[in-house]
Amino acid sequence: MNDIQIDPRGPRFSAFFQLAFSVSALLVGANVGGVVIMAVLLALFIPGAIIGPQATVQGWIFRTAVRPRLAPPAETESFRPPRFAQQMGLTFSTLAVASGLLGWDPGFFLFTGFVTFASFLNSVFDLCLGCEIYLLFKRVTTRATV
Amino acid sequence: MLTRVLIVAAILAVATVAALWWKRRQGMVREVERAGALSSTTLGAQRGYHATFVQFSTPMCAKCPPTAALLGRIAAEDPRVAHIEIDAAERLDLARELEIMRTPTILVLDGDGVVVSRISGAPSEQQAREALAGVPRTGTDYSI
Numbered sequence: 001m002n003d004i005q006i007d008p009r010g011p012r013f014s015a016f017f018q019l020a021f022s023v024s025a026l027l028v029g030a031n032v033g034g035v036v037i038m039a040v041l042l043a044l045f046i047p048g049a050i051i052g053p054q055a056t057v058q059g060w061i062f063r064t065a066v067r068p069r070l071a072p073p074a075e076t077e078s079f080r081p082p083r084f085a086q087q088m089g090l091t092f093s094t095l096a097v098a099s100g101l102l103g104w105d106p107g108f109f110l111f112t113g114f115v116t117f118a119s120f121l122n123s124v125f126d127l128c129l130g131c132e133i134y135l136l137f138k139r140v141t142t143r144a145t146v
Numbered sequence: 147m148l149t150r151v152l153i154v155a156a157i158l159a160v161a162t163v164a165a166l167w168w169k170r171r172q173g174m175v176r177e178v179e180r181a182g183a184l185s186s187t188t189l190g191a192q193r194g195y196h197a198t199f200v201q202f203s204t205p206m207c208a209k210c211p212p213t214a215a216l217l218g219r220i221a222a223e224d225p226r227v228a229h230i231e232i233d234a235a236e237r238l239d240l241a242r243e244l245e246i247m248r249t250p251t252i253l254v255l256d257g258d259g260v261v262v263s264r265i266s267g268a269p270s271e272q273q274a275r276e277a278l279a280g281v282p283r284t285g286t287d288y289s290i
Contacts, residue, residue: 008208026154027147081208109153116154117161125165134206135249138235139242 005076006054011085013066014058015123017044018089022116025096030108035100038112042093048086052079056086085122085130089115173269175277183259188240194221194228197262197281198255199274202234202241207249209268217252220274226257227278256281 021041028034047055092114099107121127186193189200199217203210214231221229234241234249244253244261252265254277262281265273 023154026157027150029150075212077208078205078211081206084206113153113157116157120158120161121165125162125169127165127168128208131206131208132248135204135234135241136247138204139238142238 004052004054004079006052006079006082007062007067007073008075008077009070009073010059010062010067011053011082011128012123012126013062014048014053014056015119017058017061019116019119019123022093022112022119025112026109026116030100030105034108034112035097038093038096038100038108041115042090042097045086045090045093048083049090051083053082053086054079081128081131081134084134085118085128088130088133089118092118172267173265173273174267175263175265175269175273175280184253184255184261185259189230189232190237191230192228193230193255193259194226194257196224196226196257196283197278198227198259199229199278200253200255201229201231202244202246202249202251202253203231204233204235204249206235210250213250213252213268216269216271217274220271220278252277254278254281257283 018041021037021044025034025037025041028037044057047057048059053059092111096108096111096115099105099111118129121129184193184200189198199221201210201214201217203214210231214229217229221227232240234246234251240246248266250265250268252269252274253261254263254265256262263277265277269277
C-alpha cells in the first residue's frame with residue numbers, strides 16, 4: 001500500500017481540537033449536551049480513522065489556515081501512526097456516546113476521559129499514545145506461532 | 147460542576163506526570179546482561195564485525211524512520227558497524243523473546259552478537275554514539 005507522508009504538526013494541531021471537544025463534554029457532563037458534543041467529535045474522527053488524518057476537518061483547517069503561516073516541516077511522517085490513533089479515538093468516543101445513550105454515566109466519563117487523556121498527551125507533549133500502544137496491542141492479539 | 151472540573155483537572159494532572167516520566171525515559175541507555183548471542187540468521191541480516199544496532203520498529207511508529215536514518219548514518223561511518231531494522235509486528239517471536247515492549251527499541255550488540263545495551267525510545271545522536279562507544283572491542287581491527 002502506498003505511503004502518504006504528512007506534516008506531523010497537523011495531527012498535533014487536530015489533537016487540540018479533540019482536546020477542546022472532550023474537555024467540554026466532561027464539563028457539560030453526562031447529559032444531552034455532553035453526548036451531543038461527543039457525537040460531533042465521533043463524527044470528526046471517522047474520516048481520520050478510515051482514510052487518514054489528511055482527510056479530517058481538523059486537518060483541512062490546519063492545511064488552509066495554519067500551515068501557510070508556518071515554515072516547512074523539518075520532517076514528515078507516515079499517515080499510518082496518526083490514523084491508528086484516530087481509530088483509537090473513534091473507538092473511545094463511540095463507547096462514550098453509547099454509555100451516554102444507555103444512561104451509564106460512569107462509562108461516559110471514563111471513555112471521554114480516555115479521549116481527553118490521549119488528546120492532551122498528543123497536543124501538549126507531542127506524545128502519540130496510540131503509536132506507543134500499537135506493539136503491545138499486536139503482541140496481545142496475535143498468537144505465538146511457536 | 148465542581149466535581150466535573152476536578153475530574154478534568156485530575157486527568158490533565160495524571161497525563162502531565164505520565165508524559166514527563168515518559169519523556170525522561172526516552173532514549174535512555176541501559177546496560178543489559180544477557181547470556182547467549184543473536185546470530186545473523188536469527189536477525190535475518192548480516193551482523194557488524196565490531197558492533198550492530200538492532201532496531202525494532204513497527205509501521206505505526208512515528209519516531210522509527212528518523213531513528214533508522216540516524217543509526218544508518220552512524221553505522222555508515224564505520225564498515226565494522228551495522229544497522230539492522232526489524233519489524234517487531236512481523237517478528238513477534240523475537241519481540242517476545244527479547245521483551246520488546248515499545249518501538250523504537252534498539253539493542254546494541256558487540257562483535258559476537260551479545261547484547262551490550264538496550265535503548266528504549268528514539269535516542270538522540272549523542273545517546274546513540276555513547277551506546278556505540280560503550281561496546282567492548284572483541285576480536286581485532288584487522289583480518290587476514
